[in-house]
Amino acid sequence: MTDVLVDRRDGVLRITINRPDRLNALDTAMVNDISDALANAEGVRVAVITGEGRAFSSGAAMAKDTVNPGILEAIDRLIHTITDAPFPVVAAVNGIAAGVGCSIVVACDVSIAKTSGYVLQAFVNIGLMPDGAATELLAASIGRTRAMRLLLSGEKLPAELAVEWGLLTQTVADEDFDAAVEQTVARFAAGPTVAYARTKEAVNAASLPTLGATLDREAAGQTELAGTADHEEGKAAFIEKRAANFTGR
Template identity: 85%
Template structure:
């Protein structure tokens, strides 16, 4: 089974995370495949990212004795691919978007969520810090105070609340989700592509002026945190479905 499904038709690039048995948890190869698809911009007028099953993405894949070598560099590549793509990128959030899955959603230009879905900055729950430029993307979207609370609390944020805060653009009743996404994609595909590209570049330059530096800072911090006892405990607690007991080291 292919973990990332890619389809190009009539100017629409459709990217579907296809690992539903693991809530579309992302590994390095998947992240690079998404980025590569977005980077091939010729003929694309709009892209839509979604997930198969009941989640958009639960974040980076985790297992007790495995790591994802190169995943931070792949995430860097993907966030740049989304923000630099010369066409609108739509995140169709069909369920949970957690960890770097949440970062991908916030990096998109338009985010449409099922009303039953939610976003979650889950990093703190496993002794890590946000990545995927979340420390800049969230603050630019909802302000420092709300972003800080969301990242430090590690609490679920329902789709309706996320829209009210400005983190997502749309929350749609589940039964209307597919139709709303398709109408949005069709509108962008028929729109003034050059104007979209210039508008997107200008807004991102103004609102995300230190994106590359943010990604570098997050990668440095995340690499350090990955070697802490708190992360080992957080990861073990997550996999064993129990409360973590952090010691601050």
């Protein structure tokens, strides 16, 4: 089974994260596949990223036997590829968007979510800090106070409240989701592509001025935190489905 499905036709690039049995958890190869599809998109006028099944993405794959060498570099590349793409990138949020899955959604230009979905930044629950430029993307989208609340609490934010806060663009009833996504895609595919590109470039330059430095800072922090006792405990607790006992070490 292909973990990332790519379809190009009529100026529309459709990317589907296709690991539904693991809630579309991402490994390094999958993240790079998404970047490759967006980077090699000649003739594309709009791109859509979505997930198969009941999740957009639960974030980076994590299990006792999971090793993701190069994942931070791959994530950094993907965030840059989304924000630099010279066409609108739409996140079709079909369910949970957690961890770097949430970062991917917020990096996109437009996000449409099912009302049953939610976003989650749960790094703190496993003794880590956010990656995928979440520390800048969230603050730019919803302000410092709300960003701190989500990043430090690790709480779920229902899709409707995420729209109210400004983290997502639009939420629709689950049964109307596919039609709403296609309506948005059709509008962008028929729109002024060059004007979209210049507008996107200007908005991102104004609102994400330190994106590269943010990604570097997060990568350094994640690398440091990955060696702490709190992360080992948090990861073990997550896998064993129990409360973590953090010691500040």
